[in-house]
Amino acid sequence: MSAQISPLAPKSYAKLTPVDGVTMATAEANIRYKNRTDVLFVLMDKGTEVAGVFTKSKCPSAPVDWCRTSLAQGKARALVVNSGNANAFTGKKGAEAVELTAKIAAKAVNCKPEEIFIASTGVIGEPLDATKFNGVLESCAKQASPDNWMEAAQAIMTTDTFPKLAGRKVLIGDQEVTINGFAKGAGMIQPDMATMLSFIFTDAPIAAPVLQALLKKGADNSFNCVTVDGDTSTSDTLMMFATGAAAKRGIRKIESTSDSRLKAFKAALDDLLAELAQYVAKDGEGARKxxxxxxxxxxxxxxxxxxxxxxxxxxxxxxxxxxxxxxxxxxxxxxxxxxxxxxxxxxxxxxxxxxxxxxxxxxxxxxxxxxxxxxxxxxxxxxxxxxxxxxxxxxxxxxxxxxxxxxxxxxxx
Amino acid sequence: MSAQISPLAPKSYAKLTPVDGVTMATAEANIRYKNRTDVLFVLMDKGTEVAGVFTKSKCPSAPVDWCRTSLAQGKARALVVNSGNANAFTGKKGAEAVELTAKIAAKAVNCKPEEIFIASTGVIGEPLDATKFNGVLESCAKQASPDNWMEAAQAIMTTDTFPKLAGRKVLIGDQEVTINGFAKGAGMIQPDMATMLSFIFTDAPIAAPVLQALLKKGADNSFNCVTVDGDTSTSDTLMMFATGAAAKRGIRKIESTSDSRLKAFKAALDDLLAELAQYVAKDGEGARKxxxxxxxxxxxxxxxxxxxxxxxxxxxxxxxxxxxxxxxxxxxxxxxxxxxxxxxxxxxxxxxxxxxxxxxxxxxxxxxxxxxxxxxxxxxxxxxxxxxxxxxxxxxxxxxxxxxxxxxxxxxx
The missing domain is CATH 3.10.20.340 (ArgJ beta chain, C-terminal domain)
Known part of the structure; x- marks a missing residue:
């Protein structure tokens, strides 16, 4: 992390409110950095639907390979993100590290490994020692709280000089739902489907195929419009999770992209994605303008x-x-x-x-x-x-x- | 010009020998720079054949437009190059400035304006005052010498930190011919057909269509393989002039690309182009490696x-x-x-x-x-x-x- 904060950083942050069905914790796993958090563990309710868009790089990281495969079944129970090591260009060892991470996380939340999504950011080519997650994820699961958004955004930073997070409230019918998200960026930024790393969470009940359509379109007008240096990362990952917890408040599940209740939600999501994407440019390495x-x-x-x-x-x-x-x-x-x-x-x-x-x-x-x-x-x-x-x-x-x-x-x- | 010479500059220069049929002079026309030469005038014998490859930019400079048109008739009597102003994105005024330059040059050497080739390098968008060539080109024509190669390479520099020139001797049949060339580069360098500016001269008797084929192929493996910053200039120009003066020494004119006498010539030309292209990368703005x-x-x-x-x-x-x-x-x-x-x-x-x-x-x-x-x-x-x-x-x-x-x-x- 750079000592000097970008002059384009936001002057203050609004505190994000919880997203029903989402809790999280961060930890120091000493993957590369010392004396700072470098692991984020996000837990989500059963039934959480997931969508994702990933780098178009021909040399994608092991976590990107993993998420692409797991996405097919459309459900998520947890997200593990580490900073300091991208687990990219790490060959067979890289794939094994991802599998072990998923196994440790699945045990901590009692779900199937394919319901665990994983992202890594940091140095390329260094083997990632996933045994470092042993115990750490379990302890995160115990401490997880619905209020740790700022800590989450901080734990995934690399050369970022400020955390990037934002939230929106929007009505679906007459019920309010929440969309929160965070991102990291800084260098190797010209996303080609998604940026470095960004994660969006909502309690709205939206089926995975609809979520995927919303996210893909939203990415095209936000993260896919950002460049710092024209360099596309091996690890670009933008994922969105919908816990559906708001269904308890009487919102019927959204199963079609033509559902008229989506209009305001889509506008709020696009706006949120644009804000996060702009933060990435504003924290471009060395950026002053x-x-x-x-x-x-x-x-x-x-x-x-x-x-x-x-x-x-x-x-x-x-x-x-x-x-x-x-x-x-x-x-x-x-x-x-x-x-x-x-x-x-x-x-x-x-x-x-x-x-x-x-x-x-x-x-x-x-x-x-x-x-x-x-x-x-x-x-x-x-x-x-x-x-x-x-x-x-x-x-x-x-x-x-x-x-x-x-x-x-x-x-x- | 930068005060600090690139550490990648050649330690010394071999003196180039004359190319039969070519003389040149440089002058201070005060186009933008003070107390340095900024105009080069090269005069060539009647019958000189010409070839050229130019920028693929959709916003080419006025001199590039002019050269493309004049190239059709295949003959050249003189080349005018100025530094300090690229005469690019100068609209109708830019085209008029090129016409006036050609007229002044044509009068100085007693030829048709379309036998004058022109290149400009420097700031984009500033109108070029071609009346500054009045008197200057005439006086250059009087002083022109076959030995001013270093002065020529120096007059066309902008942010270049060292002059770029090289020569080769090669046999056509049992007769030796000369190929000399110079170039300038530094920034806005990812040529797309040719680099910023480079000019090659030979006394070999080679017909324009053959010269064009040799040059195009040579450019693809030299200047078109160089990048400093991925930025393609509006003014990229690579031209080659063959005076044919060596015909006096009994070399039959080369009219076909399949002429077996071309083999050694082509190898020498390719080698020369590679040397000049490498100089451009070695003098990339701020280059240390x-x-x-x-x-x-x-x-x-x-x-x-x-x-x-x-x-x-x-x-x-x-x-x-x-x-x-x-x-x-x-x-x-x-x-x-x-x-x-x-x-x-x-x-x-x-x-x-x-x-x-x-x-x-x-x-x-x-x-x-x-x-x-x-x-x-x-x-x-x-x-x-x-x-x-x-x-x-x-x-x-x-x-x-x-x-x-x-x-x-x-x-x-």
Missing amino acids: FVTVSVSGATSNASAKKIAFAIANSPLVKTAAAGEDANWGRVVMAVGKAGEPAQRDLLTIAFGDIVVAQKGARAPDYSEEAASAYMKNAHITISVDLGLGKGKARVWTCDLTKAYVEINGDYRS | FVTVSVSGATSNASAKKIAFAIANSPLVKTAAAGEDANWGRVVMAVGKAGEPAQRDLLTIAFGDIVVAQKGARAPDYSEEAASAYMKNAHITISVDLGLGKGKARVWTCDLTKAYVEINGDYRS
């Missing part, structure tokens, strides 16, 4: 997203942001290299509300002074209109600072 | 190249190189994110001759000490074997240091 890249007028939404990522991943655009330099020429370059339909002489580029370029040249009333003043903000929006069609996209990123190089040149994470 | 990424065992050469670039462009791999950290987990990550066929459990990764990972896990005899010692070298090779097929590729890059962030956060180039 939060940058929103907004592309419109593309030939399709997919094309707009590729162009937005070309801008958001360009080291030259990101260093210009760090240097508070209104260098829109680099935005032109990034649009040009994206390989998507673009016509130089139709381009419009704005920093905030300041139009800097239009019709293939500098804007007639361009003011370097005004643009430079805007770049001093902590939150910057770069907008590009291609003038070709109706496709649009919005992605979030951060600036590229010397601290990013320092963190990743000095620290084996 | 030269990194060769070698991928084998892919399902195709194209697939291998995509994976090699995913590794070479990964900020995490590049910062690990800067930090002399044998962090092969990040190489696994980059292979995984490339989106190309890969099987985790067949991967072999080596740093230099040290195998660090095989069969999806850390190598059994892995020595952190040996790997770390290797990373202290200025030249590093990262090899990946995918174990799937016969596809292979090799790309060159440099490390990502704080100096890169500094140069690009502080300097509008």
Whole structure:
């Protein structure tokens, strides 16, 4: 963990209220870090439905392999997350470590191993000694409380400088349900289906296939729109658990994505996912500025997203942001290299509300002074209109600072 | 220009001998820089054949548009290059500036404007005042000498810390011909057909279509294998000029790519292009290490190249190189994110001759000490074997240091 907290961290946190059917505890298992919690154990009521989206990496971690397989049966009783070791590229030993973890956890909560979901984050290539969970998970199960959300978000941090958690309350019919979630991020961030690690919990009674559809769509507009460095982790995991405990309060189970009661829930979930995803960009390694890249007028939404990522991943655009330099020429370059339909002489580029370029040249009333003043903000929006069609996209990123190089040149994470 | 010369710069330069039919001069036109040359004018004999490959950017510079059009007629009499202003994203004014430049140059050498080739490098989006070439090109034409190769390479530098030039002598039949070239690079470097700017000259009598074929193929294995930051310039230009002056010495003109006399010439040209392309990576902004990424065992050469670039462009791999950290987990990550066929459990990764990972896990005899010692070298090779097929590729890059962030956060180039 870095000593210096990101200047983009939230100034305060609202305390999350319990999610009916969910309890948790954290512990120090000394996996890699000393004198800090590095294990999270979340217990969930019988009947909890689960959904997940995972990294598209061709070299996924052992826990990702495990979760993908277990997801098929759609039920969950517990989640184990450790920080300090990603259990990725660990071969047969890695798979064995996951199996042992599931076995220890299943014994602690008295369920089947396939109802245990597992995620690991940290160093790649080091064997993970799962015997360290022996006793630890059992003791966590005994201490688990419905109020440990902040502790949970802290236990899964690696180079993160602040914990990332958020909650929403929303009505299903006339009954209120809760959605809470937390995430971790920092580096190796351009999720390709999900980010590093994020977990969402609700007491709403929603069947796994519906939950999966909601989560996949929600991820596309949140975590899949974030990049820190264009590097996709081996361990990206976004999971959602629905305990269904709110059924006690008379909410009929939601079995179809066309259920009209889902509308408000979906909006609240999307909003929550966006908040967590933005935290990931705001805690990008070395981040000092939060940058929103907004592309419109593309030939399709997919094309707009590729162009937005070309801008958001360009080291030259990101260093210009760090240097508070209104260098829109680099935005032109990034649009040009994206390989998507673009016509130089139709381009419009704005920093905030300041139009800097239009019709293939500098804007007639361009003011370097005004643009430079805007770049001093902590939150910057770069907008590009291609003038070709109706496709649009919005992605979030951060600036590229010397601290990013320092963190990743000095620290084996 | 940076004050600090790249530690990867060549220790000395062999003096280039003249290319029969080529003379040149440089001048200070005060386009942006003060107290240094910023214009190069190269004059070539009547009958000079020309070939070129250019950026695939959708937002090409005005000079790139001009060269593409003029290339159709296949003949060249002069080349004008300026540094300090890229004349890119300059709209109608940019096209007018190129036309005026060609007109001034054509008058100075008494040829048609379309026989003038033009390249510009520097800031994007600033109008280029081509009237600054008035008088300057005329006076260059009068002073032009066959010996100004070093001066030429220096005049086109921007953030480059050393001039990049090289030459070869090769036999066509029993007659020796010369191939000289120079290049500039530094930032915004992942050429997509050619690099920032590079120019090759020969006295060999080679017809334009043959020259074009040689150059395109040569570029694919040299400049198109280089990346500094994954950012593709609006101005990438690689051109080759063949004066044919060696025909006087009895060399019959080469009109076909299947001419057997081309074999040695092609090998020498490829070698020259590779040397210049390597200089570009060695002078990547902030570079302290030269990194060769070698991928084998892919399902195709194209697939291998995509994976090699995913590794070479990964900020995490590049910062690990800067930090002399044998962090092969990040190489696994980059292979995984490339989106190309890969099987985790067949991967072999080596740093230099040290195998660090095989069969999806850390190598059994892995020595952190040996790997770390290797990373202290200025030249590093990262090899990946995918174990799937016969596809292979090799790309060159440099490390990502704080100096890169500094140069690009502080300097509008």
